[in-house]
Amino acid sequence: MTMALLDALRSALGSAHVLHDGDLSAWELDWRKRWRGKALAVVRPGSTAEVAKVLRLCAEHGACIVPQGGNTGLVGGGVPDASGEQVLLSLGRLNRVRTLDAANLTITVEAGMVLQALQQTAADAGLLFPLSLAAEGSCTIGGNLATNAGGTQVLRYGNARELCLGLEVVNAAGEVWDGLTGLRKDNTGYDLRDLFIGSEGTLGVITAATLKLFPQPAASLTALASCDSLANCVALLGRAQARLGAGLTGFEVMGQFALDLVRQHFPQLPQPLPPSPWTVLLEYADTEGESQARQRFEALLESALEDELISDAAVAESLAQSAALWHLRESIPLAQSEEGLNVKHDIALPVSAIPEFCDSTDAALRATFPGVRLVNFGHLGDGNLHYNVQGPAGSTANEFLAQHEHDINQLVFDAVQACGGSFSAEHGIGALKRDELAQRKSGVALGMMRAIKQALDPHNRLNPGRVL
Ligand code: FAD
Numbered sequence: 461m462t463m464a465l466l467d468a469l470r471s472a473l474g475s476a477h478v479l480h481d482g483d484l485s486a487w488e489l490d491w492r493k494r495w496r497g498k499a500l501a502v503v504r505p506g507s508t509a510e511v512a513k514v515l516r517l518c519a520e521h522g523a524c525i526v527p528q529g530g531n532t533g534l535v536g537g538g539v540p541d542a543s544g545e546q547v548l549l550s551l552g553r554l555n556r557v558r559t560l561d562a563a564n565l566t567i568t569v570e571a572g573m574v575l576q577a578l579q580q581t582a583a584d585a586g587l588l589f590p591l592s593l594a595a596e597g598s599c600t601i602g603g604n605l606a607t608n609a610g611g612t613q614v615l616r617y618g619n620a621r622e623l624c625l626g627l628e629v630v631n632a633a634g635e636v637w638d639g640l641t642g643l644r645k646d647n648t649g650y651d652l653r654d655l656f657i658g659s660e661g662t663l664g665v666i667t668a669a670t671l672k673l674f675p676q677p678a679a680s681l682t683a684l685a686s687c688d689s690l691a692n693c694v695a696l697l698g699r700a701q702a703r704l705g706a707g708l709t710g711f712e713v714m715g716q717f718a719l720d721l722v723r724q725h726f727p728q729l730p731q732p733l734p735p736s737p738w739t740v741l742l743e744y745a746d747t748e749g750e751s752q753a754r755q756r757f758e759a760l761l762e763s764a765l766e767d768e769l770i771s772d773a774a775v776a777e778s779l780a781q782s783a784a785l786w787h788l789r790e791s792i793p794l795a796q797s798e799e800g801l802n803v804k805h806d807i808a809l810p811v812s813a814i815p816e817f818c819d820s821t822d823a824a825l826r827a828t829f830p831g832v833r834l835v836n837f838g839h840l841g842d843g844n845l846h847y848n849v850q851g852p853a854g855s856t857a858n859e860f861l862a863q864h865e866h867d868i869n870q871l872v873f874d875a876v877q878a879c880g881g882s883f884s885a886e887h888g889i890g891a892l893k894r895d896e897l898a899q900r901k902s903g904v905a906l907g908m909m910r911a912i913k914q915a916l917d918p919h920n921r922l923n924p925g926r927v928l
Pocket of ligand 1: 491526527528529530531532533534537538551571572592593594595598599600601602603604605606607608609610611612660661662664665666667793794886887890923926
């Protein structure tokens, strides 16, 4: 059976695009190096028709499929299990732009296009595709949609779901659903598009998408500000929203230990402000000219200094300086992985609840697990924190995780639930949070999710064991 499927895949795609032997760790090992699987084969179709062929062949031979884009996901959803029986479907060769309609402000691209290439294509046409995250040089738009990725501009433009108008999907039976549309209004029955967005490869394979574009802002300004407390960060957010309106495109927060890790592991990166309990990164983009925008932005920061919401601030003077400030923020995930695995939490809370949540949960963690170090940073403007727990200095990361991960998760997620929050804001469920989903979603919600999975993938061939 296995050899027969491999032969059929080779004759469908050509041997060069069916990898079976050799080092396949680029596809079998996840970004965090936490999950290593073994694929029956890595297949690399070059068109939607070839994806459909692969799915039909897998259905005929009873094989399961794991779709993969850039393999930057953080919840173990895009790598095969250890059975050596799953087919890893890499979308990387589906990377073409199909159409760009400047008047309609839409672009249709294939799923394997790298996010940064998509941003660049839009910029070359004088337009903006605003989805932006630290993995943008490797992650793909298909993976972004499959995980409903958020990133740094959700405050103004929404997450991947809000940026998508239409999809092309291959279902478990190998049929192609052409739902590519640039319409902003289309109430013709159930919204299939929204079903596939965020489904993490468990309901169908996304092969192309029609996405929203936006006018490029005339001016874009970035600043760092030091805050003594999270309550002051939240007050600054409120003031920035009131004064800058929709022009406030990013509001990121970085705890002191998160930036200390960047200082330690990437000492070459300049940090314009001295260490402080919290550092906020603000971005303001507007259609008005640079000098007016700068005046308004600086006036906001001056008023915050006067009222002691912040103790210091630095505004980037050039695009290069602005990129350097973002680079600091985006280096936190890398600095963390240099430090070793930690217990990751990608949580969402009402913004108003965040200061009290952190005060009480920090204290409970420190009391229960003495010496833990909290790597707390994230998209405060969206109420989304990456609230990660690193073992005590000098401890072995793997041992710390094996001993305490379960209890730490329980403590943090109970606190999140008590505040009406979510245990997965933007990274998804994958393999990592499957048990959490089963424990914390209502029976009614789980029942409806299982009914949808059963209807679209009755033989459980698409990314089995992920999400549900
Ligand atoms: P993969 O990792 O390849 O796959 C992710 C999931 O999607 C898997 O379940 C896979 O099966 C499925 N999938 C992939 N492609 C398809 C497809 N075409 N059809 C169906 N299913 C598919 N996320 C955020 O939301 N915000 C952030 O700010 C953020 N920052 C990050 C920073 C770093 C340094 C890293 C490493 C990751 C970050 N992420 C962030 C995680 C984020 O989820 C991924 O980077 C990205 O969205 C996944 O894209 P990918 O192409 O790498 O998908």
